[in-house]
Amino acid sequence: MEKKTPRRLEGKVAIVTASTQGIGFGIIERLGLEGASVVVSSRKQANVDEAVEKLKSKGIDAYGIVCHVSNAQHRRNLVEKTVQKYGKIDIVVCNAAANPSTDPILSSKEAVLDKLWEINVKSSILLLQDMAPHLEKGSSVIFITSIAGFQPQGSMAMYGVTKTALLGLTKALAAEMAPDTRVNAVAPGFVPTHFASFITGNSAVREAIEEKTLLNRLGTAGDMASAAAFLASDDSSYITGETLVVAGGMPSRL
Numbered sequence: 001m002e003k004k005t006p007r008r009l010e011g012k013v014a015i016v017t018a019s020t021q022g023i024g025f026g027i028i029e030r031l032g033l034e035g036a037s038v039v040v041s042s043r044k045q046a047n048v049d050e051a052v053e054k055l056k057s058k059g060i061d062a063y064g065i066v067c068h069v070s071n072a073q074h075r076r077n078l079v080e081k082t083v084q085k086y087g088k089i090d091i092v093v094c095n096a097a098a099n100p101s102t103d104p105i106l107s108s109k110e111a112v113l114d115k116l117w118e119i120n121v122k123s124s125i126l127l128l129q130d131m132a133p134h135l136e137k138g139s140s141v142i143f144i145t146s147i148a149g150f151q152p153q154g155s156m157a158m159y160g161v162t163k164t165a166l167l168g169l170t171k172a173l174a175a176e177m178a179p180d181t182r183v184n185a186v187a188p189g190f191v192p193t194h195f196a197s198f199i200t201g202n203s204a205v206r207e208a209i210e211e212k213t214l215l216n217r218l219g220t221a222g223d224m225a226s227a228a229a230f231l232a233s234d235d236s237s238y239i240t241g242e243t244l245v246v247a248g249g250m251p252s253r254l
Contacts, residue, residue: 005030005033005034006034007033007034007035008034008035008229008233008234008235009031009034009035009036009090009091009229009232009233010034010035010036011035012031012035012036012037012090012091012232013036013037013038013039013082013086013087013088013089013090013091014028014031014032014036014037014038014039014090014091014092014093014232015038015039015041015078015082015089015091015092015093015131016028016031016038016039016040016041016092016093016095017041017042017067017069017093017094017095017096017124017127018041018042018069018095018096018097019038019040019041019042019051019093019095020040020042020044020047020048020050020051021042021047021051021193021194022191022193022194022221023095023144023188023191023193023221023224023225024042024093024095024096024144025051025054025221026220026221026222026224026225027093027095027144027221027224027225027228027229028040028051028055028062028093029054029055029058029060029225030222030225030226030228030229031091031093031225031228031229031232032055032058032060032061032062033058033060034229034233036061036090036091036232037061037062037063037086038055038060038061038062038063039062039063039064039065039078039082039086040052040055040062040063040064040065041064041065041066041067041078042066042067042096043066043067043068044066045066048064048065048066049064051064052064063081063082063085063086065077065078065081065082069096069119069123069124069127070118070119070123072126075123075126075127075130076130078127078130079127079130079131079134082134083134088134088135088136089131089134089135089136089139090135090136090138090139090140091139091140091141091142091232092127092128092131092135092139092140092141092142093142093144093228093232094124094127094128094141094142094143094144095144096119096120096123096124097119097120097144097159097162097163098115098116098119098120099116099156099159100112100115100116101158102155102156103158104157105157105158105161108158112158113158116158116159116162117162120159120162120163120165120166121162121165121166121169124143124166124169125169128141128173132177135177135180135181136180137180138180138181138234138237139180139181139182140181140182140183140184140231140232140233140236141173141177141181141182141183141184142183142184142185142186142228142231142232143166143169143170143183143184143185143186144185144186144188144224144228145163145164145166145167145170145185145186145187145243146159146160146163146187146188147187147188147189147190147245147247147250147252148160148163149161149163149164149165149166149167149187150164150167150187150245150251150252150253151251152164163187166185167185167187167243170183170184170185170241170242170243171241174240174241175241178240182231182236182237182239182240183240183241184231184236184239184240184241184242184243184244185242185243185244186224186227186228186231186243186244186246187243187244187245187246187247187252188219188223188224188246188247189213189218189219189245189246189247189248189250190209190218190219190247191218191219191220191221191223191224192206192218193221206218212250213247213248213249213250214248214249214250215248215249216248217248218248219246219247219248223246224246227244227246230244231244
């Protein structure tokens with residue numbers, strides 16, 4: 001018997017950045033199936049349009065807005081258009097991320113360091129500054145961090161450090177935005193998406209990662225979406241400032 005998706009988010013309005021594919025799309029689809037009106041955003045209009053059509057075909061109330069998170073006008077536009085259409089914001093999932101280089105940290109160009117900081121950390125702060133006046137009482141902010149934030153190394157070292165910063169940002173904003181808004185994070189393990197294809201596309205590397213998990217498999221976008229939907233819902237109403245690691249048992253503590 002197919003598992004029925006609960007409808008915990010009826011009447012809620014959710015924005016997910018970088019939500020036209022991969023983990024972002026998995027999350028926005030789940031929030032929509034749970035009854036939320038969802039606002040899709042990413043850099044390219046064609047991708048936004050395609051994602052909105054997919055969601056609408058599943059009976060989800062979806063609205064699409066192009067947003068490059070490092071563009072101040074795009075961020076303001078995302079907030080203003082969402083509030084114009086729905087009048088409020090209940091759920092924000094900050095999922096946009098970049099990993100422009102696999103260089104070791106001490107060989108990384110300054111432009112790469114700037115882009116990592118700007119997309120992975122700073123843009124989420126600036127977006128929440130724009131959104132804060134419109135967040136409802138009982139709202140939920142969710143950062144998508146990474147298992148790499150706990151042990152940054154290898155080709156993802158500097159990317160991992162920016163994800164470590166999100167663990168701290170989750171704690172800091174949970175205190176700052178309490179009691180009306182809860183702030184939590186999801187730390188995915190390895191999920192075979194386009195974003196991670198340089199890792200999970202190699203069968204030997206993939207097998208090595210699978211062996212590091214206790215459940216002997218990589219994660220799925222659906223696994224991350226389940227965690228995000230829990231944190232977005234009232235089922236987690238007494239949880240804030242926490243990072244939920246969804247990594248099949250991979251070691252994950254600072």
